[in-house]
Amino acid sequence: MTTQVAYLEDIVLVDRCLDGQEVAARDLFRRHRARVHGSLYRVLGSNTDMEDLLQEVFVQVFGSLRSWRAEASLATWIDRIAVRVAWRSIGRRRARPPEEELGDHDAIAPEVGGSRAVHAREGVRRLYAALATLSPSARIAFALHEIDGRPLAEVATVTGASLTATKLRVWRARRALHALAAADPVLREFLADAPAPGGAR
Protein backbone atom coordinates (compact mmCIF):
# COMPACT_ATOMS: atom_id res chain seq x y z
CA MET A 1 0.00 0.00 0.00
CA THR A 2 3.02 2.27 0.46
CA THR A 3 3.56 2.67 -3.26
CA GLN A 4 -0.13 3.28 -3.76
CA VAL A 5 -0.25 5.92 -1.08
CA ALA A 6 2.80 7.63 -2.53
CA TYR A 7 1.15 7.51 -5.91
CA LEU A 8 -2.04 9.02 -4.56
CA GLU A 9 -0.01 11.65 -2.78
CA ASP A 10 1.57 12.52 -6.10
CA ILE A 11 -1.85 12.83 -7.68
CA VAL A 12 -3.12 14.97 -4.88
CA LEU A 13 -0.06 17.14 -4.84
CA VAL A 14 -0.23 17.74 -8.58
CA ASP A 15 -3.92 18.44 -8.34
CA ARG A 16 -3.27 21.04 -5.65
CA CYS A 17 -0.51 22.59 -7.74
CA LEU A 18 -2.84 22.79 -10.72
CA ASP A 19 -5.36 24.45 -8.47
CA GLY A 20 -2.88 27.27 -8.13
CA GLN A 21 -1.92 26.55 -4.53
CA GLU A 22 1.50 28.06 -3.96
CA VAL A 23 2.09 25.96 -0.89
CA ALA A 24 1.67 22.85 -3.00
CA ALA A 25 4.21 24.11 -5.51
CA ARG A 26 6.67 24.69 -2.68
CA ASP A 27 5.93 21.25 -1.31
CA LEU A 28 6.59 19.65 -4.67
CA PHE A 29 9.86 21.50 -5.04
CA ARG A 30 11.03 20.58 -1.54
CA ARG A 31 10.13 16.94 -1.98
CA HIS A 32 12.11 16.53 -5.16
CA ARG A 33 14.88 19.11 -5.08
CA ALA A 34 17.45 17.02 -3.20
CA ARG A 35 17.11 14.04 -5.50
CA VAL A 36 17.22 16.19 -8.62
CA HIS A 37 20.18 18.12 -7.29
CA GLY A 38 22.01 14.90 -6.50
CA SER A 39 21.41 13.48 -9.93
CA LEU A 40 22.47 16.64 -11.72
CA TYR A 41 25.56 16.91 -9.57
CA ARG A 42 26.57 13.30 -10.13
CA VAL A 43 26.13 13.67 -13.87
CA LEU A 44 27.87 17.00 -14.20
CA GLY A 45 30.40 16.78 -11.37
CA SER A 46 30.01 20.34 -10.23
CA ASN A 47 27.67 22.78 -8.59
CA THR A 48 28.54 25.33 -11.25
CA ASP A 49 25.27 26.78 -12.56
CA MET A 50 23.41 24.34 -10.32
CA GLU A 51 20.81 26.87 -9.24
CA ASP A 52 20.11 27.75 -12.84
CA LEU A 53 19.82 24.10 -13.74
CA LEU A 54 17.47 23.35 -10.87
CA GLN A 55 15.38 26.32 -11.87
CA GLU A 56 15.32 25.11 -15.45
CA VAL A 57 14.17 21.67 -14.35
CA PHE A 58 11.42 22.84 -12.06
CA VAL A 59 10.14 25.54 -14.35
CA GLN A 60 9.74 22.84 -16.97
CA VAL A 61 8.13 20.58 -14.41
CA PHE A 62 5.53 23.15 -13.45
CA GLY A 63 5.06 24.25 -17.03
CA SER A 64 4.30 20.69 -18.10
CA LEU A 65 2.52 19.53 -15.00
CA ARG A 66 -0.81 19.33 -16.75
CA SER A 67 0.63 16.77 -19.12
CA TRP A 68 1.64 14.41 -16.31
CA ARG A 69 -0.71 11.51 -16.76
CA ALA A 70 0.39 9.45 -13.82
CA GLU A 71 1.62 6.75 -16.12
CA ALA A 72 4.85 6.86 -14.16
CA SER A 73 5.55 8.17 -10.70
CA LEU A 74 5.97 11.89 -10.37
CA ALA A 75 9.60 11.38 -9.32
CA THR A 76 10.37 9.40 -12.46
CA TRP A 77 8.63 11.99 -14.61
CA ILE A 78 10.62 14.79 -12.99
CA ASP A 79 13.84 12.81 -13.34
CA ARG A 80 13.24 12.49 -17.06
CA ILE A 81 13.08 16.25 -17.29
CA ALA A 82 16.22 16.54 -15.16
CA VAL A 83 18.05 14.18 -17.47
CA ARG A 84 17.11 16.32 -20.45
CA VAL A 85 18.39 19.40 -18.67
CA ALA A 86 21.61 17.60 -17.79
CA TRP A 87 21.99 16.55 -21.39
CA ARG A 88 21.67 20.12 -22.54
CA SER A 89 24.06 21.31 -19.91
CA ILE A 90 26.68 18.82 -21.06
CA GLY A 91 26.40 20.28 -24.54
CA ARG A 92 26.81 23.79 -23.23
CA ARG A 93 29.77 22.86 -21.04
CA ARG A 94 31.53 21.22 -23.94
CA ALA A 95 31.55 24.60 -25.62
CA ARG A 96 33.32 26.17 -22.65
CA PRO A 97 37.07 26.31 -22.07
CA PRO A 98 38.08 23.26 -20.00
CA GLU A 99 39.49 25.32 -17.17
CA GLU A 100 36.03 26.62 -16.36
CA GLU A 101 34.90 23.14 -15.45
CA LEU A 102 35.18 21.81 -11.93
CA GLY A 103 36.22 25.17 -10.73
CA ASP A 104 34.34 25.12 -7.51
CA HIS A 105 36.16 22.15 -5.98
CA ASP A 106 33.09 21.38 -4.02
CA ALA A 107 32.90 17.73 -4.87
CA ILE A 108 34.72 16.60 -1.79
CA ALA A 109 32.99 16.01 1.50
CA PRO A 110 33.88 18.73 3.99
CA GLU A 111 35.11 16.24 6.56
CA VAL A 112 37.84 15.07 4.24
CA GLY A 113 40.82 17.30 4.89
CA GLY A 114 44.49 17.78 4.14
CA SER A 115 46.35 15.82 1.55
CA ARG A 116 43.57 13.26 1.37
CA ALA A 117 41.19 15.97 0.32
CA VAL A 118 43.56 17.17 -2.34
CA HIS A 119 44.01 13.62 -3.56
CA ALA A 120 40.29 12.92 -3.56
CA ARG A 121 39.60 16.21 -5.29
CA GLU A 122 42.08 15.35 -7.95
CA GLY A 123 40.50 11.93 -8.38
CA VAL A 124 37.08 13.47 -8.86
CA ARG A 125 38.50 16.02 -11.28
CA ARG A 126 40.08 13.30 -13.37
CA LEU A 127 36.95 11.17 -13.23
CA TYR A 128 34.84 13.95 -14.64
CA ALA A 129 37.52 14.91 -17.13
CA ALA A 130 37.38 11.31 -18.31
CA LEU A 131 33.58 11.32 -18.33
CA ALA A 132 33.69 14.45 -20.47
CA THR A 133 35.29 12.40 -23.24
CA LEU A 134 32.28 10.08 -23.39
CA SER A 135 29.09 10.58 -25.30
CA PRO A 136 26.40 12.33 -23.26
CA SER A 137 24.27 9.19 -23.25
CA ALA A 138 27.11 7.04 -21.91
CA ARG A 139 28.10 9.68 -19.39
CA ILE A 140 24.57 10.07 -18.07
CA ALA A 141 23.94 6.34 -17.89
CA PHE A 142 27.23 5.72 -16.12
CA ALA A 143 26.80 8.60 -13.69
CA LEU A 144 23.24 7.66 -12.76
CA HIS A 145 24.07 3.99 -12.33
CA GLU A 146 27.61 3.92 -10.97
CA ILE A 147 27.76 7.19 -9.07
CA ASP A 148 24.15 7.99 -8.22
CA GLY A 149 23.52 4.33 -7.47
CA ARG A 150 20.33 3.88 -9.45
CA PRO A 151 19.36 0.46 -10.78
CA LEU A 152 19.87 -0.03 -14.49
CA ALA A 153 16.14 -0.38 -15.10
CA GLU A 154 15.52 2.97 -13.46
CA VAL A 155 18.28 4.56 -15.51
CA ALA A 156 16.70 3.12 -18.63
CA THR A 157 13.35 4.58 -17.65
CA VAL A 158 14.53 8.09 -16.94
CA THR A 159 16.74 8.23 -20.01
CA GLY A 160 14.10 6.77 -22.28
CA ALA A 161 16.39 4.01 -23.47
CA SER A 162 15.94 0.28 -23.45
CA LEU A 163 17.53 -1.75 -20.71
CA THR A 164 19.88 -3.32 -23.20
CA ALA A 165 20.99 0.02 -24.55
CA THR A 166 21.51 1.29 -21.03
CA LYS A 167 23.66 -1.68 -20.09
CA LEU A 168 25.66 -1.16 -23.23
CA ARG A 169 26.20 2.51 -22.45
CA VAL A 170 27.36 1.79 -18.91
CA TRP A 171 29.65 -0.96 -20.16
CA ARG A 172 31.17 1.31 -22.78
CA ALA A 173 31.70 4.01 -20.21
CA ARG A 174 33.41 1.58 -17.85
CA ARG A 175 35.61 0.32 -20.62
CA ALA A 176 36.60 3.84 -21.65
CA LEU A 177 37.31 4.90 -18.08
CA HIS A 178 39.43 1.88 -17.34
CA ALA A 179 41.36 2.45 -20.54
CA LEU A 180 42.07 6.00 -19.44
CA ALA A 181 42.91 4.82 -15.93
CA ALA A 182 45.54 2.46 -17.28
CA ALA A 183 47.64 5.50 -18.09
CA ASP A 184 46.58 7.59 -15.10
CA PRO A 185 47.56 6.32 -11.62
CA VAL A 186 45.36 8.84 -9.82
CA LEU A 187 42.29 7.89 -11.78
CA ARG A 188 43.21 4.22 -11.47
CA GLU A 189 43.32 4.51 -7.72
CA PHE A 190 40.11 6.50 -7.65
CA LEU A 191 38.34 3.82 -9.69
CA ALA A 192 39.96 0.99 -7.76
CA ASP A 193 36.68 -0.34 -6.39
CA ALA A 194 34.59 0.41 -9.41
CA PRO A 195 33.43 -2.61 -11.41
CA ALA A 196 35.59 -3.59 -14.32
CA PRO A 197 34.04 -3.44 -17.80
CA GLY A 198 33.06 -7.08 -17.66
CA GLY A 199 31.55 -6.79 -14.22
CA ALA A 200 27.88 -7.05 -13.69
CA ARG A 201 25.79 -5.30 -11.10
Next chain:
Amino acid sequence: MTLGDRVPVPPLAPERLERLEQRIVAAAAPALARPAKHALWPWGLSLASAAAAALAVLALRPVPTPPIVPPLVVSTDARETIIELGDATLAAAPATRFDVVRIGGGIDVRLDHGAVRLDVAPRPGRPPLWVRAGDVAVRVVGTAFTVARAPGGGEVTVEVEHGVVEVHRAGATAPVSGGQQWSSRDGTVIATAGTDITSPGADRSAAAAAAAIGDGRLGADDRHTPDLATGPALEVAVLGSRDAHTPGGSGGAIDRVPPRATGARPPHGDRRGSAAPTDLPPAPAGDLHTRIRTQPLTAAVAVPGATAVDRAAELRTLVAASRGAEAATALYGLARTQHVELGRHGDALRSLDAYLTRFPSGAELEAVLWLRLRILCRGTIDDACRAAAHTYATRYADTARGDIADLVKNSR
Protein backbone atom coordinates in the same frame (compact mmCIF):
# COMPACT_ATOMS: atom_id res chain seq x y z
CA MET B 1 33.66 2.51 -0.87
CA THR B 2 31.58 3.07 -3.97
CA LEU B 3 31.99 5.77 -6.52
CA GLY B 4 28.93 7.41 -5.09
CA ASP B 5 30.62 7.65 -1.70
CA ARG B 6 33.62 9.23 -3.34
CA VAL B 7 31.54 11.84 -5.10
CA PRO B 8 29.39 13.26 -2.32
CA VAL B 9 26.91 15.93 -3.23
CA PRO B 10 27.70 19.20 -1.46
CA PRO B 11 24.43 20.78 -0.41
CA LEU B 12 23.45 24.21 -1.57
CA ALA B 13 23.34 26.84 1.11
CA PRO B 14 19.89 27.21 2.70
CA GLU B 15 19.62 30.86 1.73
CA ARG B 16 20.43 29.98 -1.85
CA LEU B 17 17.78 27.29 -1.79
CA GLU B 18 15.28 29.72 -0.34
CA ARG B 19 15.95 32.24 -3.10
CA LEU B 20 15.76 29.48 -5.66
CA GLU B 21 12.43 28.32 -4.31
CA GLN B 22 11.09 31.85 -4.47
CA ARG B 23 12.18 32.22 -8.08
CA ILE B 24 10.77 28.88 -9.12
CA VAL B 25 7.43 29.37 -7.41
CA ALA B 26 7.15 32.83 -8.92
CA ALA B 27 7.99 31.50 -12.37
CA ALA B 28 5.57 28.63 -11.97
CA ALA B 29 2.66 30.75 -10.87
CA PRO B 30 1.41 31.62 -14.37
CA ALA B 31 1.66 28.00 -15.42
CA LEU B 32 -0.29 26.86 -12.40
CA ALA B 33 -2.95 29.49 -12.59
CA ARG B 34 -6.39 28.13 -13.04
CA PRO B 35 -7.37 28.04 -16.69
CA ALA B 36 -9.99 30.45 -17.90
CA LYS B 37 -13.47 29.12 -17.65
CA HIS B 38 -13.86 28.68 -21.37
CA ALA B 39 -10.38 27.42 -22.04
CA LEU B 40 -10.15 23.94 -23.44
CA TRP B 41 -6.48 23.63 -22.63
CA PRO B 42 -4.25 25.40 -20.15
CA TRP B 43 -2.73 27.96 -22.45
CA GLY B 44 -1.88 30.31 -19.66
CA LEU B 45 1.68 29.15 -19.18
CA SER B 46 4.48 31.58 -18.72
CA LEU B 47 6.66 32.67 -21.60
CA ALA B 48 9.70 31.61 -19.64
CA SER B 49 8.58 28.04 -19.24
CA ALA B 50 7.51 27.92 -22.86
CA ALA B 51 10.92 29.14 -23.95
CA ALA B 52 12.65 26.67 -21.68
CA ALA B 53 10.54 23.84 -23.03
CA ALA B 54 11.21 24.93 -26.60
CA LEU B 55 14.94 25.07 -25.94
CA ALA B 56 14.80 21.62 -24.45
CA VAL B 57 13.01 20.41 -27.56
CA LEU B 58 15.75 21.77 -29.77
CA ALA B 59 18.61 20.59 -27.67
CA LEU B 60 17.64 17.07 -26.81
CA ARG B 61 17.71 14.33 -29.27
CA PRO B 62 16.21 11.04 -28.45
CA VAL B 63 13.16 12.01 -26.52
CA PRO B 64 12.36 9.40 -23.92
CA THR B 65 9.19 7.54 -24.60
CA PRO B 66 7.30 7.16 -21.36
CA PRO B 67 6.48 3.55 -20.69
CA ILE B 68 2.84 2.68 -20.51
CA VAL B 69 2.28 1.75 -16.91
CA PRO B 70 -1.09 0.46 -15.76
CA PRO B 71 -2.95 2.92 -13.56
CA LEU B 72 -2.94 2.58 -9.84
CA VAL B 73 -5.19 -0.24 -8.77
CA VAL B 74 -6.49 -0.29 -5.23
CA SER B 75 -8.11 -3.34 -3.70
CA THR B 76 -9.58 -3.20 -0.23
CA ASP B 77 -9.94 -6.15 2.11
CA ALA B 78 -12.61 -6.57 4.74
CA ARG B 79 -12.40 -3.02 5.98
CA GLU B 80 -13.60 0.25 4.61
CA THR B 81 -10.72 2.37 3.42
CA ILE B 82 -10.74 6.13 3.35
CA ILE B 83 -8.21 7.99 1.23
CA GLU B 84 -7.79 11.73 1.17
CA LEU B 85 -7.35 13.01 -2.37
CA GLY B 86 -6.76 16.63 -1.51
CA ASP B 87 -10.08 18.24 -2.28
CA ALA B 88 -11.82 14.90 -2.47
CA THR B 89 -12.33 12.14 0.01
CA LEU B 90 -12.64 8.66 -1.31
CA ALA B 91 -14.24 5.98 0.83
CA ALA B 92 -13.95 2.49 -0.57
CA ALA B 93 -16.26 -0.17 0.79
CA PRO B 94 -14.89 -3.55 1.79
CA ALA B 95 -13.99 -5.85 -1.08
CA THR B 96 -13.78 -3.02 -3.56
CA ARG B 97 -11.45 -2.69 -6.47
CA PHE B 98 -10.89 0.50 -8.39
CA ASP B 99 -8.14 2.38 -10.12
CA VAL B 100 -7.20 6.00 -10.24
CA VAL B 101 -5.60 7.78 -13.17
CA ARG B 102 -5.03 11.37 -14.11
CA ILE B 103 -6.37 12.44 -17.45
CA GLY B 104 -5.76 15.92 -18.74
CA GLY B 105 -5.22 17.25 -15.27
CA GLY B 106 -8.39 15.75 -13.91
CA ILE B 107 -8.91 12.70 -11.76
CA ASP B 108 -10.46 9.52 -13.03
CA VAL B 109 -11.83 6.98 -10.59
CA ARG B 110 -12.75 3.73 -12.30
CA LEU B 111 -14.72 1.26 -10.28
CA ASP B 112 -14.19 -2.37 -11.12
CA HIS B 113 -16.40 -3.79 -8.42
CA GLY B 114 -17.61 -2.91 -4.98
CA ALA B 115 -18.49 0.60 -3.97
CA VAL B 116 -16.77 3.90 -3.64
CA ARG B 117 -18.13 7.10 -2.23
CA LEU B 118 -16.56 10.41 -3.15
CA ASP B 119 -16.90 13.77 -1.52
CA VAL B 120 -15.55 16.32 -3.93
CA ALA B 121 -14.90 19.97 -3.30
CA PRO B 122 -15.92 22.43 -6.01
CA ARG B 123 -13.70 22.27 -9.07
CA PRO B 124 -14.55 25.46 -10.90
CA GLY B 125 -12.40 26.02 -13.95
CA ARG B 126 -10.50 22.79 -13.44
CA PRO B 127 -10.47 19.56 -15.35
CA PRO B 128 -13.31 17.35 -14.24
CA LEU B 129 -13.38 14.42 -11.93
CA TRP B 130 -14.94 11.35 -13.45
CA VAL B 131 -16.46 8.33 -11.85
CA ARG B 132 -16.79 5.33 -14.12
CA ALA B 133 -18.64 2.13 -13.46
CA GLY B 134 -18.48 -0.32 -16.31
CA ASP B 135 -19.48 1.42 -19.48
CA VAL B 136 -21.18 4.27 -17.66
CA ALA B 137 -19.26 7.42 -16.91
CA VAL B 138 -20.47 10.20 -14.67
CA ARG B 139 -18.93 13.62 -14.82
CA VAL B 140 -18.66 15.34 -11.48
CA VAL B 141 -19.54 18.89 -12.31
CA GLY B 142 -21.76 20.19 -9.61
CA THR B 143 -24.11 17.91 -7.87
CA ALA B 144 -24.65 15.26 -5.28
CA PHE B 145 -25.43 11.91 -6.73
CA THR B 146 -25.16 8.22 -6.21
CA VAL B 147 -24.14 5.57 -8.65
CA ALA B 148 -25.02 1.99 -7.99
CA ARG B 149 -23.63 -0.95 -9.87
CA ALA B 150 -25.07 -4.41 -9.58
CA PRO B 151 -22.59 -7.23 -9.06
CA GLY B 152 -21.08 -8.78 -12.14
CA GLY B 153 -21.06 -5.62 -14.19
CA GLY B 154 -24.84 -5.48 -14.40
CA GLU B 155 -27.30 -2.60 -14.28
CA VAL B 156 -25.99 0.79 -13.37
CA THR B 157 -28.24 3.46 -11.95
CA VAL B 158 -27.47 7.09 -11.37
CA GLU B 159 -29.66 8.89 -8.87
CA VAL B 160 -29.24 12.62 -8.58
CA GLU B 161 -30.09 14.40 -5.38
CA HIS B 162 -29.58 17.95 -6.56
CA GLY B 163 -27.90 19.77 -9.40
CA VAL B 164 -27.26 18.10 -12.72
CA VAL B 165 -24.93 15.36 -13.82
CA GLU B 166 -23.94 14.12 -17.21
CA VAL B 167 -24.13 10.42 -17.72
CA HIS B 168 -22.09 9.26 -20.67
CA ARG B 169 -22.48 5.91 -22.24
CA ALA B 170 -21.63 4.53 -25.64
CA GLY B 171 -21.51 7.94 -27.20
CA ALA B 172 -24.72 9.22 -25.68
CA THR B 173 -24.86 11.95 -23.11
CA ALA B 174 -27.79 12.15 -20.76
CA PRO B 175 -28.22 15.11 -18.46
CA VAL B 176 -29.88 13.95 -15.28
CA SER B 177 -31.25 16.54 -12.87
CA GLY B 178 -32.01 16.56 -9.20
CA GLY B 179 -34.82 14.24 -8.33
CA GLN B 180 -34.20 12.06 -11.36
CA GLN B 181 -32.71 8.66 -11.85
CA TRP B 182 -31.04 7.17 -14.91
CA SER B 183 -30.78 3.48 -15.54
CA SER B 184 -28.54 1.61 -17.93
CA ARG B 185 -31.26 -0.96 -18.47
CA ASP B 186 -33.26 1.20 -20.82
CA GLY B 187 -31.35 4.49 -20.86
CA THR B 188 -34.37 6.38 -19.58
CA VAL B 189 -34.59 9.12 -17.03
CA ILE B 190 -37.37 8.87 -14.52
CA ALA B 191 -38.44 10.94 -11.54
CA THR B 192 -37.63 9.58 -8.14
CA ALA B 193 -39.64 10.10 -5.01
CA GLY B 194 -38.36 11.40 -1.76
CA THR B 195 -35.36 13.24 -3.09
CA ASP B 196 -34.82 16.61 -1.54
CA ILE B 197 -34.08 18.96 -4.38
CA THR B 198 -34.74 22.10 -2.46
CA SER B 199 -31.47 22.20 -0.60
CA PRO B 200 -28.72 21.96 -3.16
CA GLY B 201 -26.04 22.82 -0.69
CA ALA B 202 -26.96 20.27 1.88
CA ASP B 203 -24.50 17.59 2.80
CA ARG B 204 -25.68 14.09 3.02
CA SER B 205 -25.58 12.66 6.46
CA ALA B 206 -22.96 10.17 7.46
CA ALA B 207 -25.70 7.60 7.80
CA ALA B 208 -26.81 8.17 4.24
CA ALA B 209 -23.27 7.89 3.05
CA ALA B 210 -22.76 4.71 4.99
CA ALA B 211 -25.98 3.37 3.54
CA ALA B 212 -24.76 4.17 0.06
CA ILE B 213 -21.60 2.24 0.73
CA GLY B 214 -23.50 -0.57 2.29
CA ASP B 215 -25.85 -0.82 -0.66
CA GLY B 216 -22.99 -1.18 -3.05
CA ARG B 217 -23.46 2.30 -4.44
CA LEU B 218 -20.95 4.95 -4.98
CA GLY B 219 -21.53 8.64 -4.73
CA ALA B 220 -19.96 11.96 -5.22
CA ASP B 221 -20.82 15.31 -3.83
CA ASP B 222 -19.62 18.44 -5.48
CA ARG B 223 -21.26 21.38 -3.81
CA HIS B 224 -20.96 23.66 -6.75
CA THR B 225 -22.96 24.15 -9.87
CA PRO B 226 -20.87 25.55 -12.69
CA ASP B 227 -22.09 25.92 -16.21
CA LEU B 228 -22.19 22.45 -17.68
CA ALA B 229 -21.53 23.71 -21.15
CA THR B 230 -18.24 25.38 -20.41
CA GLY B 231 -16.11 22.70 -18.86
CA PRO B 232 -13.27 21.09 -20.72
CA ALA B 233 -12.96 17.46 -21.65
CA LEU B 234 -16.36 17.13 -23.10
CA GLU B 235 -15.58 14.17 -25.24
CA VAL B 236 -13.53 12.23 -22.80
CA ALA B 237 -16.50 10.51 -21.37
CA VAL B 238 -15.99 7.36 -23.30
CA LEU B 239 -14.82 4.53 -21.24
CA GLY B 240 -11.24 3.49 -20.93
CA SER B 241 -10.16 6.51 -22.86
CA ARG B 242 -7.22 8.62 -21.88
CA ASP B 243 -8.29 11.37 -24.23
CA ALA B 244 -8.26 14.66 -22.45
CA HIS B 245 -10.34 16.71 -24.80
CA THR B 246 -11.16 17.29 -28.38
CA PRO B 247 -11.18 20.99 -29.05
CA GLY B 248 -11.21 20.46 -32.78
CA GLY B 249 -14.55 18.78 -32.49
CA SER B 250 -17.48 20.41 -30.91
CA GLY B 251 -15.56 23.39 -29.66
CA GLY B 252 -16.64 22.81 -26.15
CA ALA B 253 -20.33 22.36 -26.62
CA ILE B 254 -21.89 19.30 -25.15
CA ASP B 255 -23.44 16.91 -27.57
CA ARG B 256 -26.97 17.16 -26.31
CA VAL B 257 -28.04 13.70 -27.25
CA PRO B 258 -31.38 12.68 -25.84
CA PRO B 259 -31.01 10.17 -23.07
CA ARG B 260 -30.77 6.83 -24.73
CA ALA B 261 -28.64 3.78 -24.87
CA THR B 262 -26.75 3.27 -28.05
CA GLY B 263 -25.55 -0.19 -28.66
CA ALA B 264 -24.52 -2.83 -26.25
CA ARG B 265 -20.87 -3.14 -27.05
CA PRO B 266 -18.31 -1.14 -25.08
CA PRO B 267 -16.45 1.39 -27.15
CA HIS B 268 -13.34 0.27 -28.89
CA GLY B 269 -10.33 0.78 -26.76
CA ASP B 270 -12.07 0.03 -23.51
CA ARG B 271 -9.38 -2.02 -21.89
CA ARG B 272 -11.51 -2.80 -18.91
CA GLY B 273 -13.56 -5.19 -20.93
CA SER B 274 -16.50 -4.78 -18.61
CA ALA B 275 -19.68 -6.48 -19.51
CA ALA B 276 -22.34 -4.27 -21.01
CA PRO B 277 -26.02 -5.02 -20.91
CA THR B 278 -27.22 -6.51 -24.14
CA ASP B 279 -30.93 -5.80 -23.86
CA LEU B 280 -30.65 -2.24 -25.06
CA PRO B 281 -32.44 -0.87 -28.08
CA PRO B 282 -30.20 -0.36 -31.11
CA ALA B 283 -28.93 3.11 -31.82
CA PRO B 284 -30.47 5.13 -34.60
CA ALA B 285 -28.38 5.11 -37.74
CA GLY B 286 -28.34 8.88 -37.92
CA ASP B 287 -26.02 11.39 -36.36
CA LEU B 288 -22.92 9.66 -37.57
CA HIS B 289 -20.81 12.67 -36.76
CA THR B 290 -21.67 12.38 -33.11
CA ARG B 291 -20.94 8.70 -33.08
CA ILE B 292 -17.57 9.28 -34.71
CA ARG B 293 -16.62 12.17 -32.46
CA THR B 294 -17.53 10.42 -29.26
CA GLN B 295 -15.36 7.45 -30.00
CA PRO B 296 -12.19 7.82 -27.94
CA LEU B 297 -9.01 8.48 -29.78
CA THR B 298 -6.23 6.14 -28.89
CA ALA B 299 -3.83 7.76 -26.47
CA ALA B 300 -0.56 9.02 -27.85
CA VAL B 301 2.87 9.27 -26.36
CA ALA B 302 3.05 12.08 -23.79
CA VAL B 303 5.82 14.55 -24.32
CA PRO B 304 6.58 17.61 -22.24
CA GLY B 305 5.73 21.01 -23.53
CA ALA B 306 3.97 24.04 -22.24
CA THR B 307 1.74 24.37 -25.27
CA ALA B 308 0.44 22.16 -28.03
CA VAL B 309 2.82 23.91 -30.41
CA ASP B 310 5.73 22.95 -28.16
CA ARG B 311 4.56 19.40 -27.95
CA ALA B 312 4.12 19.18 -31.71
CA ALA B 313 7.64 20.54 -32.17
CA GLU B 314 9.00 17.98 -29.76
CA LEU B 315 7.17 15.19 -31.54
CA ARG B 316 8.55 16.39 -34.88
CA THR B 317 12.03 16.28 -33.38
CA LEU B 318 11.38 12.78 -32.14
CA VAL B 319 10.11 11.66 -35.54
CA ALA B 320 13.27 13.00 -37.16
CA ALA B 321 15.65 11.66 -34.54
CA SER B 322 14.27 8.18 -34.09
CA ARG B 323 13.55 5.13 -36.12
CA GLY B 324 11.25 2.16 -36.14
CA ALA B 325 8.56 1.83 -33.54
CA GLU B 326 9.63 4.94 -31.71
CA ALA B 327 9.29 7.07 -34.84
CA ALA B 328 5.93 5.48 -35.61
CA THR B 329 4.63 6.27 -32.15
CA ALA B 330 5.83 9.84 -32.44
CA LEU B 331 4.28 10.25 -35.87
CA TYR B 332 0.88 9.16 -34.63
CA GLY B 333 1.28 11.44 -31.62
CA LEU B 334 2.12 14.32 -33.93
CA ALA B 335 -0.94 13.71 -36.09
CA ARG B 336 -3.14 13.48 -33.04
CA THR B 337 -1.75 16.69 -31.60
CA GLN B 338 -2.16 18.50 -34.90
CA HIS B 339 -5.76 17.42 -35.21
CA VAL B 340 -6.98 17.48 -31.63
CA GLU B 341 -5.03 20.28 -30.06
CA LEU B 342 -4.03 22.51 -32.94
CA GLY B 343 -6.95 21.99 -35.31
CA ARG B 344 -4.52 21.67 -38.20
CA HIS B 345 -6.36 18.92 -39.96
CA GLY B 346 -4.41 19.11 -43.22
CA ASP B 347 -1.11 18.73 -41.40
CA ALA B 348 -2.57 15.89 -39.41
CA LEU B 349 -3.62 14.11 -42.59
CA ARG B 350 -0.13 14.54 -44.03
CA SER B 351 1.36 13.07 -40.87
CA LEU B 352 -1.04 10.15 -41.07
CA ASP B 353 -0.20 9.55 -44.72
CA ALA B 354 3.49 9.61 -43.80
CA TYR B 355 2.77 7.04 -41.14
CA LEU B 356 0.93 4.76 -43.57
CA THR B 357 3.77 5.06 -46.05
CA ARG B 358 6.56 4.43 -43.56
CA PHE B 359 4.87 2.03 -41.19
CA PRO B 360 2.13 0.17 -43.05
CA SER B 361 2.10 -2.45 -40.31
CA GLY B 362 2.85 -0.14 -37.42
CA ALA B 363 1.49 -0.79 -33.97
CA GLU B 364 -0.68 2.32 -34.19
CA LEU B 365 -2.26 1.34 -37.52
CA GLU B 366 -5.75 1.00 -36.12
CA ALA B 367 -5.50 4.31 -34.34
CA VAL B 368 -4.09 5.96 -37.44
CA LEU B 369 -6.88 4.71 -39.69
CA TRP B 370 -9.53 5.78 -37.20
CA LEU B 371 -8.01 9.21 -36.81
CA ARG B 372 -7.91 9.53 -40.59
CA LEU B 373 -11.57 8.61 -40.78
CA ARG B 374 -12.39 11.06 -38.06
CA ILE B 375 -10.62 13.91 -39.83
CA LEU B 376 -11.99 13.17 -43.27
CA CYS B 377 -15.52 12.73 -41.96
CA ARG B 378 -15.64 15.78 -39.73
CA GLY B 379 -17.52 17.78 -42.37
CA THR B 380 -19.65 16.41 -45.13
CA ILE B 381 -19.70 12.68 -45.47
CA ASP B 382 -18.27 12.58 -48.95
CA ASP B 383 -16.37 10.06 -51.02
CA ALA B 384 -13.06 10.68 -49.22
CA CYS B 385 -14.79 10.08 -45.91
CA ARG B 386 -16.48 6.94 -47.17
CA ALA B 387 -13.20 5.67 -48.59
CA ALA B 388 -11.52 6.12 -45.24
CA ALA B 389 -14.45 4.39 -43.57
CA HIS B 390 -14.25 1.55 -46.06
CA THR B 391 -10.55 1.10 -45.32
CA TYR B 392 -11.21 1.02 -41.62
CA ALA B 393 -14.27 -1.21 -41.79
CA THR B 394 -12.46 -3.71 -43.97
CA ARG B 395 -9.68 -4.15 -41.45
CA TYR B 396 -11.58 -3.87 -38.23
CA ALA B 397 -15.00 -5.24 -39.04
CA ASP B 398 -15.76 -6.78 -35.68
CA THR B 399 -15.27 -3.77 -33.50
CA ALA B 400 -17.48 -0.95 -32.30
CA ARG B 401 -15.57 1.47 -34.46
CA GLY B 402 -15.80 -0.95 -37.34
CA ASP B 403 -19.58 -0.90 -37.03
CA ILE B 404 -19.58 2.88 -37.16
CA ALA B 405 -17.23 2.86 -40.14
CA ASP B 406 -19.56 0.43 -41.84
CA LEU B 407 -22.48 2.78 -41.30
CA VAL B 408 -20.46 5.68 -42.67
CA LYS B 409 -19.35 3.92 -45.81
CA ASN B 410 -22.92 2.86 -46.55
CA SER B 411 -24.44 6.23 -45.75
CA ARG B 412 -26.02 8.43 -48.35
